[in-house]
Structure formats: C-alpha cells, structure tokens
Amino acid sequence: MVKPLQIQQFKDYLERKRLRFTQERQLILEQAFALKNHFRADDLLFQMIGNGYKTSKATIYRTLPLLVQSGLLTEIIDAQNQTMYEPVQGDIRQHAHLICVRCSQIIEFRDSEIEVIQQTICASHRFQPLKYRHEILGYCAQCAL
Ligand SMILES: [Zn+2]
Ligand SMILES: [Zn+2]
Known part of the structure; x- marks a missing residue:
C-alpha cells in the first residue's frame, strides 16, 4: 500500500x-x-x-x-x-536481481561487498553514482536441470 x-x-x-x-x-x-x-x-x-x-x-x-x-x-x-x-x-539500499530467462522468475539479492566495490570503482573514475541497476540473466535452479 x-x-x-x-x-x-x-x-x-x-x-x-x-x-x-x-x-x-x-x-x-x-x-x-x-x-x-x-x-x-x-x-x-x-x-x-x-x-x-x-x-x-x-x-x-x-x-x-x-x-x-x-x-x-x-x-x-x-x-x-x-x-x-x-x-x-x-529499505533504501537497492537490491539486485537474478532473472531466469526460461521461467521469468526474479530472485532478489543484496550484497554489501558488491556495493563497496561499485563505490570504489566510481570513486576511482571520479564518477558520481545516482543509482545502480544490477541484473544477472540465466537459469534458475529448477530450469537449469
Ligand atoms: Zn527458471
Ligand atoms: Zn526487486
């Protein structure tokens, strides 16, 4: 709501x-x-x-x-x-998505290490991030069988 x-x-x-x-x-x-x-x-x-x-x-x-x-x-x-x-x-922290290309299910995950790495990369390019979008396409456990 x-x-x-x-x-x-x-x-x-x-x-x-x-x-x-x-x-x-x-x-x-x-x-x-x-x-x-x-x-x-x-x-x-x-x-x-x-x-x-x-x-x-x-x-x-x-x-x-x-x-x-x-x-x-x-x-x-x-x-x-x-x-x-x-x-x-x-939760203000953004999450990332694993997207199954066969059944279209979307699995959400959060990982603080990825966030830290992204910040380090942005800082090294003096790039100011607004938000990130993280999607990994592939097969979920059921569809990969
Ligand atoms: Zn699937
Ligand atoms: Zn989501």
Missing part, C-alpha cells in the same frame, strides 16, 4: 516539474503499489481495468516514468528486454 508520505513525494515532484497532480496520476500510483513486486506496464493496465477504473495505456505509459523519476518506482530490464517496475519500499 502506498503511504501518505509517498503520495506527498509524488505531489512535490510534479510541482517541481510544473505538472498537475491529477486524480488519475494518484490512482496510478496507488494501483502500482498494490501490485506484486515486479510488474509490467500492461499488468498495471489490466489490474486497473479489472478493478473498474477508467484509464488508458497512454496515460499509464506516460505516468510510469514520472513515478520512476520521483523515486517511487525503480526499473528492471527483464529477460525479454522489457521494462518492469517495482515500488521503492522501506
């Missing part, structure tokens, strides 16, 4: 961008946070239609990038090179 603070975060972002905070945009935010962890734009569209809301594919495709830019959703590129989204919840 989306928290009032997160709705405020979206409002603030839209205000900074001089965009309107519409009911439809708020609804898309709420519905995105009600979905399973990793979802596609179409999953959101089908859920909203299923729940009886009027929205369009175009509106959803326009709104999702705004939610990413406001820091409420993160993007993952899956095995089919499609963008998936995931609500940013509680």
Whole structure:
C-alpha cells in the first residue's frame, strides 16, 4: 500500500516539474503499489481495468516514468528486454536481481561487498553514482536441470 508520505513525494515532484497532480496520476500510483513486486506496464493496465477504473495505456505509459523519476518506482530490464517496475519500499539500499530467462522468475539479492566495490570503482573514475541497476540473466535452479 502506498503511504501518505509517498503520495506527498509524488505531489512535490510534479510541482517541481510544473505538472498537475491529477486524480488519475494518484490512482496510478496507488494501483502500482498494490501490485506484486515486479510488474509490467500492461499488468498495471489490466489490474486497473479489472478493478473498474477508467484509464488508458497512454496515460499509464506516460505516468510510469514520472513515478520512476520521483523515486517511487525503480526499473528492471527483464529477460525479454522489457521494462518492469517495482515500488521503492522501506529499505533504501537497492537490491539486485537474478532473472531466469526460461521461467521469468526474479530472485532478489543484496550484497554489501558488491556495493563497496561499485563505490570504489566510481570513486576511482571520479564518477558520481545516482543509482545502480544490477541484473544477472540465466537459469534458475529448477530450469537449469
Ligand atoms: Zn527458471
Ligand atoms: Zn526487486
């Protein structure tokens, strides 16, 4: 469930961008946070239609990038090179993904060593990281048999 603070975060972002905070945009935010962890734009569209809301594919495709830019959703590129989204919840540390190319399951992991190495690499290039996206494609334990 989306928290009032997160709705405020979206409002603030839209205000900074001089965009309107519409009911439809708020609804898309709420519905995105009600979905399973990793979802596609179409999953959101089908859920909203299923729940009886009027929205369009175009509106959803326009709104999702705004939610990413406001820091409420993160993007993952899956095995089919499609963008998936995931609500940013509680833990501020980002996690990485193992993506099975056969069954499409996504396994999340965190590793502090990887984070340290990335910071060292960025520092050595005097590169200022904003965020990292880490995806490993392959076969999960069931599919590798
Ligand atoms: Zn698999
Ligand atoms: Zn994830």
